[in-house]
Amino acid sequence: xxxxxxxxxxxxxxxxxxxxxxxxxxxxxxxxxxxxxxxxxxxxxxxxxxxxxxxxxxxxxxxxxxxxxxxxxxxxxxxxxxxxxxxxxxxxxxxxxxxxxxxxxxxxxxxxxxxxxxxxxxxxxxxxxxxxxxxxxxxxxxxxxxxxxxxxxxxxxxxxxxxxxxxxxxxxxxxxxxxxxxxxxxxxxxxxxxxxxxxxxxxxxxxxxxxxxxxxxxxxxxxxxxxxxxxxxxxxxxxxxxxxxxxxxxxxxxxxxxxxxxxxxxxxxxxxxxxxxxxxxxxxxxxxxxxxxxxxxxxxxxxxxxxxxxxxxxxxxxxxxxxxxxxxxxxxxxxxxxxxxxxxxxxxxxxxxxxxxxxxxxxxxxxxxxxxxxxxxxxxxxxxxxxxxxxxxxxxxxxxxxxxxxxxxxxxxxxxxxxxxxxxxxxxxxxxxxxxxxxxxxxxxxxxxxxxxxxxxxxxxxxxxxxxxxxxxxxxxxxxxxxxxxxxxxxxxxxxxxxxxxxxxxxxxxxxxxxxxxxxxxxxxxxxxxxxxxxxxxxxxxxxxxxxxxxxxxxxxxxxxxxxxxxxxxxxxxxxxxxxxxxxxxxxxxxxxxxxxxxxxxxxxxxxxxxxxxxxxxxxxxxxxxxxxxxxxxxxxxxxxxxxxxxxxxxxxxxxxxxxxxxxxxxxxxxxxxxxxxxxxxxxxxxxxxxxxxxxxxxxxxxxxxxxxxxxxxxxxxxxxxxxxxxxxxxx
Numbered sequence: 001x002x003x004x005x006x007x008x009x010x011x012x013x014x015x016x017x018x019x020x021x022x023x024x025x026x027x028x029x030x031x032x033x034x035x036x037x038x039x040x041x042x043x044x045x046x047x048x049x050x051x052x053x054x055x056x057x058x059x060x061x062x063x064x065x066x067x068x069x070x071x072x073x074x075x076x077x078x079x080x081x082x083x084x085x086x087x088x089x090x091x092x093x094x095x096x097x098x099x100x101x102x103x104x105x106x107x108x109x110x111x112x113x114x115x116x117x118x119x120x121x122x123x124x125x126x127x128x129x130x131x132x133x134x135x136x137x138x139x140x141x142x143x144x145x146x147x148x149x150x151x152x153x154x155x156x157x158x159x160x161x162x163x164x165x166x167x168x169x170x171x172x173x174x175x176x177x178x179x180x181x182x183x184x185x186x187x188x189x190x191x192x193x194x195x196x197x198x199x200x201x202x203x204x205x206x207x208x209x210x211x212x213x214x215x216x217x218x219x220x221x222x223x224x225x226x227x228x229x230x231x232x233x234x235x236x237x238x239x240x241x242x243x244x245x246x247x248x249x250x251x252x253x254x255x256x257x258x259x260x261x262x263x264x265x266x267x268x269x270x271x272x273x274x275x276x277x278x279x280x281x282x283x284x285x286x287x288x289x290x291x292x293x294x295x296x297x298x299x300x301x302x303x304x305x306x307x308x309x310x311x312x313x314x315x316x317x318x319x320x321x322x323x324x325x326x327x328x329x330x331x332x333x334x335x336x337x338x339x340x341x342x343x344x345x346x347x348x349x350x351x352x353x354x355x356x357x358x359x360x361x362x363x364x365x366x367x368x369x370x371x372x373x374x375x376x377x378x379x380x381x382x383x384x385x386x387x388x389x390x391x392x393x394x395x396x397x398x399x400x401x402x403x404x405x406x407x408x409x410x411x412x413x414x415x416x417x418x419x420x421x422x423x424x425x426x427x428x429x430x431x432x433x434x435x436x437x438x439x440x441x442x443x444x445x446x447x448x449x450x451x452x453x454x455x456x457x458x459x460x461x462x463x464x465x466x467x468x469x470x471x472x473x474x475x476x477x478x479x480x481x482x483x484x485x486x487x488x489x490x491x492x493x494x495x496x497x498x499x500x501x502x503x504x505x506x507x508x509x510x511x512x513x514x515x516x517x518x519x520x521x522x523x524x525x526x527x528x529x530x531x532x533x534x535x536x537x538x539x540x541x542x543x544x545x546x547x548x549x550x551x552x553x554x555x556x557x558x559x560x561x562x563x564x565x566x567x568x569x570x571x572x573x574x575x576x577x578x579x580x581x582x583x584x585x586x587x588x589x590x591x592x593x594x595x596x597x598x599x600x601x602x603x604x605x606x607x608x609x610x611x612x613x614x615x616x617x618x619x620x621x622x623x624x625x626x627x628x629x630x631x632x633x634x635x636x637x638x639x640x641x642x643x644x645x646x647x648x649x650x651x652x653x654x655x656x657x658x659x660x661x662x663x664x665x666x667x668x669x670x671x672x673x674x675x676x677x678x679x680x681x682x683x684x685x686x687x688x689x690x691x692x693x694x695x696x697x698x699x700x701x702x703x704x705x706x707x708x709x710x711x712x713x714x715x716x717x718x719x720x721x722x723x724x725x726x727x728x729x730x731x732x
Contacts, residue, residue: 009062010062012062012084012085012114013062013066013084013085013086013114013115013131014028014085015028016028016085016115016132016151016223017151017222017223018151018222021151021162021163021221021222021223023221026221028223029086030223031219031221031223031224031225032117032134032223032225035134035224035225035227036117036134037119037134037136038090038117038119042070042090043068043069043070043088043089044068044069044070044071045065045067045068046064046067046068046069046075050069050073050075051064051075053075053076054067054075054078057075057076057078057079057080058079058080058081059078059079059080059081059082059083060081060082060083061082061083061084061087062083062084062085066083066085066086066087067083067087067089068086068087068088068089069088069089069092070089070090070091070092072091072092072093073089073091073092074092074093074094074107076094076107077092077093077094077105077106077107077108078092078107078108078109079107079108079109079110080109080110081108081109081110081111081112081113082111082112082113083113083114084112084113084114084115085114085115086115087113087114087115087116087117087118088116088117088118089108089118090118090119090120090121090122090137091120091121092106092107092120092121092122093106093121094106095121097121097123097138097140099140099233099250100233102140102142102233102235104123104125104140104142105123106121106122106123107123107124108122108124108125109124109125109126110125110126111124111125111126111127111128111130112127112128112129112130113127113130113131114129114130114131114132114148115131115132116130116131116132116133116134116135116225117133117134117135117225118135119134119135119136119137119138119139119230120137120138121137121138122135122137122138122139122140122141123139123140123141123142124141124142125141125142125143126142126143126144127141127142127143127144127147128144128145128146129145129146129147129148130144130147130148131147131148131149132148132149132150132151132225132226133147133148133149133225133226133227133228134225134226134227134228135228136227136228136229136230136231136232136247137230137231138230138231139228139230139231139232139233139234140232140233140234140235141228141234141235142234142235142236143235143236143237144234144235144236144237144238144240145237145238145239146238146239146240146241147226147234147239147240147241147243148226148240148241149224149225149226149241149242149243150241150242151222151223152164152222153224153226153242153259154170154218154242154259155187155224155226155242155243155244155259155260155261156170156185156187156244156259156260156261156280156281156282157184157185157186157187157214157217157218157261157282158170158171158172158183158184158185158186158214159184159186159214159215159217159218159220160215160220161220161221161222162220162221162222163222169184170184170185170259170280170297171183171184171297172184172185172297172298172299172314172315172316173297173314173330174194174198174314174315174316174330174331174332174350175198175330175331175332175348175349175350175375176330176348176373176375177329177330177347177348177372177373178371178372178373180201180373181198181199181201182198183197183198183210184197184210184211184214185280185281185282185297185298185299186214186217186218186282186618187261187263187282188461188618188622189282189299189316189618190301190461190462190594190622190625191301191316191318191319191332191333191334191335191353191462191594191595192462192593192594192595192596192625193594193618193621194299194316194332194594195332195334195350195592195593195594196210196593196603196606196607197210198332198350199350200607203607203611205611206607206610206611209610209611209613210610213610213616213617213618213621214618216617217617217618226240226242226243226244226245227244227245228245228249229245229246229247229248229249229264230247230248231247231248231266232245232247232248232249232250232251232264233249233250233251233252234249234251234252235251235252235253236252236253237251237252237253237254237255237257238254238255238256239255239256239257239258240254240257240258241256241257241258241259242258242259242260243257243258243259243260243261243262244260244261244262245262245264246262246263246264246265246270246285247264247265247266248264248265248266248269249262249264249269249270249271249272250269250270250271250272251271251272252271252272252273252274253273253274253275253276254272254273254274254275254276254277254278255275255276255277256277256278256279257272257276257277257278257279258278258279258280259279259280259281260278260279260280260281260282260283261281261282261283262283263282263283263284263285263287263302264285264286265285265458267458268285268286268302268303268457268458268459269286270283270284270285270286270287270288270289271287271288271289271290272289272290273288273289273290273291274290274291274292275291275292275293276289276290276291276292276293276294277293277294277295278293278294278295278296278298279295279296279297280296280297280298281295281296281297281298281299281300282298282299282300283300284299284300284301284302284303284304284319285302285303285457285458285459286302286303286456286457286458287300287302287303287304287305287306288305288306288307289305289306289307290305290306290307290308291307291308291309292308292309293306293307293308293309293310293311293312294309294310294311294312294313295310295311295312295313296312296313296314297313297314298312298313298314298315298316298317299315299316299317300312300317301316301317301318301319301320301321301335301462302319302320302457302459302460302461302462303319303320303455303456303457304317304318304319304320304321304322305321305322305323305324306322306323306324307322307323307324307325308324308325308342309324309325309342310323310324310325310326310327310328311326311327311328311329312328313328313329313330314329314330314331315328315329315330315331315332315333316331316332316333317331317333317337318333318334318335318336318337318353318462318594318595319335319336319455319457319462319464319595320335320336320451320454320455320456320457320464321333321335321336321337321338322337322338322339322340323337323339323340324339324340324341324342325340325341325342325343325344326339326340326341326342326343326344326345326346326357327344327345327346327347328345328346328347329346329347329348330347330348330349331346331347331348331349331350331351332349332350332351333346333349333351333353333355334351334352334353334354334355334380334592334594334595335353335354335462335464335594335595336353336354336355336451336454336464336466336595337351337353337354337355337356337357338355338356338357339356339357340357340359341357341358341359341360341361342359343359343360344357344358344359344360344361344362345361345362345363345364346361346363346364347363347364348372348374348375348376348392349363349375349376349377349378350375350376350377350378351378351382352377352378352379352380352382352398352592352595353380353464353592353595354380354381354447354451354466354468355378355380355381355382355383356382356383357384358383358384358385358386358387358388359386359387360386360387360388361384361385361386361387361388361389361390362388362389362390363376363384363390363392364389364392374392374393375392375393376390376392376393376394376395376396377394377395377396378395378396378400379396379397379398379399379400379416379472379473379476379592380398380399380468380472380473380592381398381399381400381417381447381468382396382399382400383399383400383401383402384402385401385402385403385404385405386404387404387405387406388402388403388404388405388406388407389405389406389407390402390407390411391407391408391409391410391411392410393410394410394411394412394413395411395412395413395414396411396413397413397414397415397416397418397476397480398416398417398468398472398473398476399416399417399418399436399444399468399473400413400416400417400418400420401418401419401420401435401436401440402419402420403419403420403421403422405421405422405424406422407420407422407429408422408536409534409535409536410534410535411429411533411534411535412532412533412534412535413431413533414476414479414480414483414533415431415433415480415483415484415530415542415548416473416476416477416480417433417434417435417436417437417444417468417473417477417555418431418432418433418434418435418548419431419432419435419439423541427538428538428539428540428541429530429533429534429536429538429539429540429541430540430541430543431530431533431540431541431542431543432543432544432548433480433484433542433544433545433548433549433551433552434547434548434549434551434552434555435548436468437551437552437554437555437675438544438547438548438551438675439679440679441672441675441676441678441679442675442676442677442679442680442711442712443679444468445672445676445711445715446676446711447466447468448466448467448468449711449714451464451466452466461622461625462594462595462596463595463596463625463626463629463632464595464596465595465596465597465632469555469558469559469562470559470597470636471587471590471597471635471636471639472590472592472597473559474555474556474559474639474640474643475588475589475590477552477555477556478556478643478646480552481549481552481553482505482509483530484512484516484528484542484545484548484549484552485508485509485510485511485512485513485516485549486505486508486509486512487512487528487529487530487531487542487545488511488512488515488516488523488526488528488545488549489503489507489508489509489510489511489512489515490508490529491526491527491528491529492511492512492515492522492523492526493511495525495526516545516546516549516550517550520546523545523546524546526545527541528541528542528545529541529542530542553647554668554671556643556646556647557644557647557661557664557665557668558665558668558669558672559640559643560640560641560643560644560647560661561640561644561661561662561665561668561726562640562665563636563637563639563640564578564582564637564640564641564644565725565726565729566633566637567581567582567634567637568729570633575655575658579641579652579653582637582638582640582641583641583651583652584638584642585642586638586639586642586643586645586646587599587601587635587638587639587642589601591603593625596625596628596629596632597632597636598628598632599635602628606621606624609624644661648661659730662726662727662729662730663726663730665726666723666726666727669719669722669723669726670719670723672715672719673715673716673719676711676712676715677706677707677712677715677716680706680709680711680712681706684699684703684705684706
C-alpha cells in the first residue's frame, strides 16, 4: 500500500484544520491567535527593500504576502530558509544568544518554516522542518531534524479531539499489567489523583466522572499549535512531534519526543538530554531526563529525574523521585522514591513513597496465576535490600527493610518498621519488629529531615507527609502490637502443653500483654510464630518480640507527645482546655492519598462529591486536597491524643498522668538522641571499616567521626530544646 501521499505544491501550510472541523466563528487561525502571547496585531507585511534583501539572502516563500514581521525586523538575519503558509516573526535584530558557551546569532538560517509564529530575537539554525509551532522570545533552536504539530495534538493528555474515536485515547496502565487499573494522564495530575482513579475500581460511577472531568479539562477543538516558552534551548535533536514546552526548558540531543507536555519555568527549569526517547507523557516542573532514557505512557512528577538509560513504561513517578538505569513497568510510585541501579526491576506495584530500591532488587515475579494480574503494595519507606527477589502478590506495611534474599513465596507483612530475613539454612522467614527504632535510629530520624530538605518544589500541588511517625504508621503499630500479643500468648500456651482453641482474641491479647510487659525470662525462651505472613508451610519466626513490642510502645508515646505539644505551641492554652479540644473518637482508618494522609471517611466523601458533581473539575478536587491538608495538623493532633488515651487506658487523662507522660517522653527523646549517635557510631567502630586506613588519624581526616556528623549534632540540639519545653510543661 502507498504510504506517501501526493498533494498539490501550494497546499503546504494551508488547511491545517480540515474545514469540516472548524466551529462557527472559527477560522484556521482563531486558536493560534488565542495561544500567541503577543498582542494582536504586532505584525505587518514586508517592505519592498526587506523582501529584496530576503531573496538576495537565498530565502524562498510560497507567498511572501503571508510572511509578516514587526517594525524591528532585520532581513539580513534570515538566510537560506524556506517559508510556507502564514509565518509571523517578532522583533529580529543583530544580536548573539549564548547558552552554556554555545553562541549563535539571532535569526533564521538554513531552515524550513511552515505556518509558525516566532517570538522576539530568536535563533533558529539548521531546523530541517518546523511546522505549526509558536516559539517564545529569545529561544535557540539549532540542528533539529523535525519539529511539528498535528491538528489533533493532545500534548500527552488522555483526551480525544473532534471526530476521533474513543479507542485512540492514551491510557496509562498503573499497578497492574492487565489494564484493570488504567487512568487517563493529564497535565497537572498528582499521585493522589492517580491513586483514587486506579484504586477505587469498584465505583464505576466515579471512574466515569473522572474520565468526563479529564475530557472537559481540555478543549476538544482541533488546531492547537505546539508551543515553546520563552528562553528555551533545543539543539541537536531529531524528532519533536506534538510537544508543548514551558519556558526555560533545555533539550539537547533527544532522539524522539512525541505527544508530551514538558512543564518548565524560570524557577523550575526542565532539562532533557542525550539519546532520550519519550512518548505519550506528562513531565513535571524541574525534571531532569538524561542519557538514553526511554519513557512511554508515563507521568513524571515535579522535581523528578530519569537518568542513565532508565526505562519508565505505563508508570507514574511521584514528585522528588529519581530512577536511574533500571526498568520500571506498570507502577504507581508516590513521592520521594529512589532507584539508582542498572540491575533492579519494579513491576505492577503500588509503592507509597519514601522508598529505595537497592541494586539487584527484582520486584517482578507477578505471573503467579494463569494471567499477569498480580500486583504488590508497599507502604511508606519500603526498602528491599541488595539482590532481593519478591513474589507477587505481596503486601508490606510501612518502613519494611528486607535483607538480601530470594523470598520464595507471597508475603503479607503487617508489622511496620521491621526487618525481614529469608533464613535459607533454617528454611524459615524471620522478622524483627521495630528494627528501625531499635537498631537503625540514625536512618529513621534522618528520613524525615532528608525528605523535607530535598523538597525544592515551588508548585506543591501534591501534599506530602514526611514524618515516619504519623497517623498511618501509628495505626499500623497499634495493629502490630495486637498481633504480637496474640502470637506470644499462643506460643506460651503451646510451650505449656495447652491449646489456644476456644480462646478468643481478647483473651489471647490479655495473656500476651501480661507476658510482654513482664519479666524478660517469660518470653525469651518462647518461639513466637507469625501467622498468615507468608504463603508457605514453613515457619515465620518473630525474633526479639519483647524488645519490638516495647519499642512500638515507645514509638506511640513519642508520636503522641510530639504532636500534642505542637498543639500547645499553637494554641497557648491549659491542660483542661487542651483535653476538651482534642478528646473524641480516634480515627483508626487513614488513607495515604499520594503522599498526603487523609481519614478514610474523608476520601469516601471526596469520591461521593465527585460522583454527585459537587466537585466537577480537577482544580476543585485539588482544592479539596488543600482543604484537607490545612485541617490535617489538628486531625493528627486529635489522633495523637487518642493514641495517648489508648496507651494510658483511659478516655480522660488526669494532669498527673499527663505530667508522668511528659517525663517518660523526655526519657524516650534521650533514647532517640543516643540511638541516633550509636547507630551512626557503629559505622566508625568496626575494625573492617578501619582496615583500609593506615591509621585512625587518616580515617578521621577522610570521613570524620560520629560526633562530627552534622545530623547527630542537629538531633542533640533538637533534643535539648525539646526536653526543655517538656520540662516547662510539667511545671504548668
